[in-house]
Amino acid sequence: MNRLENAMILFCPECSEYLDPRQAECTCGWRRAQNALMQPGQPQWLSHLNGAAQGCALRRGGNIYVSWAARISGGVSALHAETGQPVWEKPLPFTAGVRSSPVSDGASLYAASSGLAHLGAELKAADLRSGSLRWQIGLPDSVLGTPLLAGENRLFTACENGQVLGVDTLRGQIIPAWCVSAPRGARWLARADSTLAVLNREGECTLFAFNHGSILPQSSLSLDAALNAPPILRKGHWLCPLADGRLVTVSLHHARLEKTYSLGASITAAPLPLTDGSCLLALADHTLRRVDLSSGHEIWRSPQMPRRVTGGIAVGMGLAVCAGHDGGLHALDLSNGDEVWSSVLPSGSPLISDVLFAEGVFYAGSKEGEFFAVPWHGGRYDWAARFLAADRQQEKAGEYSILAAVTAASPRERREYFHSALSYWQAGERYEWSARLRERLPNQNACDLAQEFQRAGENYALAGHPSQELMVRMYLRASDWYEESCDQAQADRCRAEAQRLGRAPYLTFSKVNLPENCDSDRSYTAVFEVVNRGNSAAHNVLFRIAGNLQVRIHLQAERLPVGVPVEIEAPLYPLTSGDLVVHASYVDSEGRRWHNQKVFPWNVKPYDGVEIFGHVGLLKDIIGRVRVHGDVGAVSHVKALPADRDEVPDAHP
DSSP, X not given: OOTTHHHHXXXXXXXXXXXXXXXXXXXXXXXXXXXXXXXXTOOSEEEEOSSEEEEEEEEETTEEEEEEEOSSEEEEEEEETTTOOEEEEEEEESSSOOOSOOEEOSSEEEEEOOOBTTBOEEEEEEETTTOOEEEEEEESSOOOSOOEEOSTTEEEEEOTTSEEEEEETTTTEXXXXXXXXXXXXXXXXXXXXXXXEEEETTSEEEEEEEOSSSEEEEEEEXXXXXXXXXXXXXTTEEEEEBTTSEEEEEETTTTEEEEEEEOSSOBOSOOEXXXXXXXXXXXXXXXXXXXXXXXXXXXEEOOOOSXXXXXXXEEETTEEEEEETTSEEEEEETTTOOEEEEEEOTTOOOBOSOOEEETTEEEEEBTTSEEEEEETTTTOHHHHHXXXXXXXXXXXXXXXXXXXXXXXXXXXXXXXXXXXXXXXXXXXTOHHHHHHHHHHSSSOOHHHHHHHHHHHHHHHHHTTOSOHHHHHHHHHHHHHHHHHTTOHHHHHHHHHHHHHHOOOOOXXXXXXXXXXXXXXXXXXXXXXXEEEOSSSOEEEEEEEEEESBSEEEEEEEEEEOTTOEEEEEEEEOBOSSEEEEEEEEEEOTTSOEEEEEEEEEEOEEOOOSOOSOTTGGGOSOOOOEEEESSOOOOEXXXXXXXXXXXXXXXXXX
């Protein structure tokens, strides 16, 4: 699951608080790298190439490499896999472009061009990271098929004139002993053990044998029909889609046709064999079919699509995704062929590249040079949650249920998805997540929340969870909520259990003065009382007041002993109604970091006048104060920050 990993985080990695997917920043200051949410049918990103996308893109590391072809030029572009931003581009001018897929050995990227008029084609090797040219070789004719890496430092490429060239990838030189001739129009290459197979568009197949540093002619056969789409290698056999509506299997070991399947319509994209012995086929009747290769039985047939499938098919996360002539990616449930989502380009330009699935994302490109990425769920978070739950990935299922909830169209759906997330996390033994989510849901009873955190601590203890710190946090949080519900006896019991498990500070918050019926065109002073109710001192305490404010207030105390009440007084500049959050970060005597916070609802009337705090970050007199009853060491007055900033003051400003 790769992707959006930072964006998909629902519990802050710094303070463990629940973080709504629509929030870019946690109250402790941690920020997401990007927004996780997307609407069904919308690409995650869309980039533009200098020509039509060709072949199948390649993902290596954090980049996507894609070939493109224009009228008198072509090349290979490297795009950042998460954003689609260009990293580098290697153009091949005065050619008919790069018509095949790029290939890589992990260090270099190899691409062959198609010749233009009297100008020959080229094979180039570029550094994978920088795009800098390592070497280039002139070729006798155009290359329309993808080069083949076969053996150590060996690459083969088939030219339109029938020549098959072997290249030493270290030196960038053609190896005469590895060069042979095949029928004109040679396009596709495959290697099975010691056999090199070459196939052209007319269905003429030639096999060569590797023999002591060279390759020698072995045998040939004809398929008696042209190919409509590229063949696919599977267990020493080529699956060849023919224009007359047949799918034939060719043994590369014995040079013979072994099976023939009649489908009633021509195949328009490369077949995709699956691990269970079935195969996905895109047909000219605008359907996608799953066929059992042992019996020829059709397992399912998709509903007719708006246009025929023009690009290759990819499979991932229970989906079969194909590229259509309507400019859309269509994702079908692999088990039954039902459509789960589709993502159509605004331009409607036909998708002509094959589909790539890598790191949880589907990639495809169009005739007009648009190249885009769609995450596997396609914005259908409800379907994704059910799929993950069926696959026993309860933790991830809960995450996607949350995303489904926050993008739901109705309150009823939102409630259902939130409760599904709670159920998934309980089943996956993520009791802390379940408790913290319930804490953020509206209309929750304090006693119920206390019991939820107490059960979380008990469940972790029963499961033998290795982290005593986690159990201490759960019992202390339960104690906090029991006090909120005026059940002091239960609060004391939970605090005693936390003390039995380990020594830890724990700060609780209550409001002394929080003005009600406020206006957003004025500033207000709020006062909160903080008490350390743990059983050890809290050191280097950083308070952060955030929420619906023009500025965030940061204050720091050097040390808070157990039981000493501390008051925080701070000027607040409200924006709108919403939650006001007081967050504290601190360390115990052993240097372990702790966090906790309290959320206070705050009603604010909107202001329709001139925005007078638009440049509040420039004000120098916004100062909070810590009023202390007792000796807590040094106290710092820390600057206030604008609401769109992410700075945290130094430990000792």
